[in-house]
Amino acid sequence: MRTKKTLNTLATITLSVISTYFLMGVSAKTQTARPQPAADLQYQIGGTLYMQKAAEYRSLAYQAFNLARLRLDADLDKKNIKKLPKAERRMPRAIVVDIDETILDNSPAQAYSIANNAPFNLKDWYAWGEMRKAKAIPGAVDFLNYAVSKGAKVFYVSNRDEVQKQATIDNLKKVGLTDVAADNVILRAGESSKEARRTAIAKTFRILMLMGDNLDDFSNVFEKRSIADRFAEADKARENFGRNFIVLPNAMYGTWENAIYDYGRLTETQKAEKRMSALELP
Ligand SMILES: [Mg+2]
CATH class of the missing domain: 1.20.5 (Single alpha-helices involved in coiled-coils or other helix-helix interfaces)
Known part of the structure; x- marks a missing residue:
């Protein structure tokens, strides 16, 4: 039977x-x-090669960290301190940096994803993190160690998951960063917005600059906004860029891409259609 x-x-x-x-x-x-295959990630090859093989990418990273050092040196100048409100003068300095594609280079994980037609997934992402093999973004280690040597506190505010904390600390130390510990590596425990974490730091520190590859690393005004709104907010914040907002390039992924998909949970085919229709033609 x-x-x-x-x-x-x-x-x-x-x-x-x-x-x-x-x-x-x-x-x-x-x-x-x-x-087309179910997950054709060929479109990511350009952005990934730009990070891995373009000396222009490397130069942009140096440019970002050189600019950050200029801003820090200006802040260290006692003449400039006097321009600050009195309450802020006594607060210790902090520099808030994102981790992925700001301090650590995860392009090998992206390359693996392309080669295996495997879109972003936590299993592969955690496995890559556990390897502790990410290299530093050019210029990052020298700048951050310089800032620490000048008495600034560096906070690593990242949306990596709490379960990745030890591997993340190990990887940051491995690339040569001098002040990395459980209290200044602040990962995502709840919401993905970094606003509450920035506000908590600002209670006891004067944040003199933020560094990131994603506009969400700077302010919540950019979060979950349409492409047009993101442009409008970037225009409004234009005076901040190169001053207290220092941006690193990331053509591999980011909220810029999610905005193209209207933040929807789409199939790979639907995403490909959205990308094609977002292209501006002559
Ligand atoms: Mg990032």
Whole structure:
């Protein structure tokens, strides 16, 4: 009885697999000669190679950290301190930095994802983090260690998960950063917004600059906004860039891409369609 039932089930599955195969084959042939695979991440190759192989990317990273050092040196100048409100003069200095694609380079994880047609997923992401193999973004270590040597407190505010904390601390130490501990590596315990974490730091420190590859690393005015709104907010904040907001390039991923998808949970095919329709043509 059980054998017969199993055979019946097997026959049904086989039939449905065969019919699906032929149906898909027919519809694919009628639509296009070359059907797309489920997760085609080829579009990420350009952004990933730009980070890994372009000396221009490296130069932009140096430019960001050189500028950060200029801003810090200006702040260390006693003449400038007098321009601050009295209450703030006594507060210790802090520099708030994001981690991924700001201090650590995760492009090998992105390359792995492309090579395996595996869109971002926590299993692969955690596995990469556990390896502690991320290299530093060019210029990051020299600048942050310089800031620490001048008495500034560096806070690493990242949306990595709490479970990744030890591996993250280990990786930051491994690249040569001098002041890395459980209390200044502040990961995501609850909400993804970094606003509350920035506000908590600002209670006891004067945050003289923020560094990140994503506008959400700077202010909550950019969070979950449309492309047009993100442009408008960036225009409003233009005086901050290169002063207290120092931006690193990241063409691999980011909220800029989520905005193209209207922050929706889309299939890879739907995402590809959104990307194509977002292109501005002549
Ligand atoms: Mg980042």
